[in-house]
Amino acid sequence: MPIRNRYHHQNVEGIRVGKVDMGINTTFIVYRIDDILIDCGPPNQWQFVQEYLSDKSIRQVFITHHHEDHSGNAANIGKMFNLLPYAPALSQKKIAEGYYVPPVQRLVWGGPIPADTQTMPEELSLSDGSRVIPVHTPGHAKDLTCLFLPEKGWFFSGDLYISRSIKYFRSDENLQQLIESIRKVVALDFEVIFCPHRGIVENGKAAMTDKLNHLEALVEQAQDLQKQGVSSKKIVKRLLGKEGMLSYLSGFNISKINLIEQALKVML
Numbered sequence: 001m002p003i004r005n006r007y008h009h010q011n012v013e014g015i016r017v018g019k020v021d022m023g024i025n026t027t028f029i030v031y032r033i034d035d036i037l038i039d040c041g042p043p044n045q046w047q048f049v050q051e052y053l054s055d056k057s058i059r060q061v062f063i064t065h066h067h068e069d070h071s072g073n074a075a076n077i078g079k080m081f082n083l084l085p086y087a088p089a090l091s092q093k094k095i096a097e098g099y100y101v102p103p104v105q106r107l108v109w110g111g112p113i114p115a116d117t118q119t120m121p122e123e124l125s126l127s128d129g130s131r132v133i134p135v136h137t138p139g140h141a142k143d144l145t146c147l148f149l150p151e152k153g154w155f156f157s158g159d160l161y162i163s164r165s166i167k168y169f170r171s172d173e174n175l176q177q178l179i180e181s182i183r184k185v186v187a188l189d190f191e192v193i194f195c196p197h198r199g200i201v202e203n204g205k206a207a208m209t210d211k212l213n214h215l216e217a218l219v220e221q222a223q224d225l226q227k228q229g230v231s232s233k234k235i236v237k238r239l240l241g242k243e244g245m246l247s248y249l250s251g252f253n254i255s256k257i258n259l260i261e262q263a264l265k266v267m268l
């Protein structure tokens with residue numbers, strides 16, 4: 001599919017691409033701030049990302065984490081503009097060597113394409129000299145590193161935000177770390193979130209705070225029910241409803257029970 005949507009905020013442009021359109025979780029927005037790209041888009045969308053970039057001049061790419069929708073086109077973009085993308089140190093080996101991608105994700109995004117990267121330094125900058133500060137925010141993935149632009153009041157959230165409330169969790173996600181990362185982020189001074197799935201979120205700080213509140217409430221409710229002797233499966237039904245199609249399609253790699261089982265272990 002060609003570009004599905006375009007987004008603008010001051011000098012930031014975003015393009016939404018994706019082979020399968022089943023909502024925000026199966027499509028992806030590549031953001032560009034003048035000559036900087038934030039994440040690379042899924043590998044099976046290279047044709048459209050390439051077309052978009054064909055009349056642009058790109059100086060650098062900042063990758064937030066290794067997942068294929070974020071890093072998939074790193075090698076191609078590197079070749080196209082003769083650059084070495086920046087990636088968090090924790091992501092570099094996975095991006096260079098590839099990794100297992102479950103069948104559902106492979107269908108949606110394509111498989112990883114190995115790429116060489118250079119380690120993201122502690123501070124980066126835009127061409128106007130304003131700062132881009134990487135903020136390590138594990139939870140969704142160990143390597144997830146968001147980008148905070150203090151002079152602009154912008155926050156590029158990788159997969160930290162996505163939604164104010166969540167019902168599903170991947171088996172490799174860590175809820176304790178996610179909550180701690182969001183607490184760290186809401187202490188920063190920003191207004192707008194640029195989420196590669198949700199889009200541009202004005203009032204981003206309030207939205208991120210809402211997400212934290214929702215997660216903390218879920219943990220408290222789940223733990224209260226457990227104290228009353230309710231089983232994990234029944235807690236899922238009461239708090240999140242029945243498992244959906246995604247749980248079965250992914251073989252419960254992405255499911256509601258993952259979220260509840262972790263919620264029962266979190267120390268708030």
Ligand SMILES: [Zn+2]
Pocket residue numbers: 065067140141159
């Ligand atoms: Zn991710």
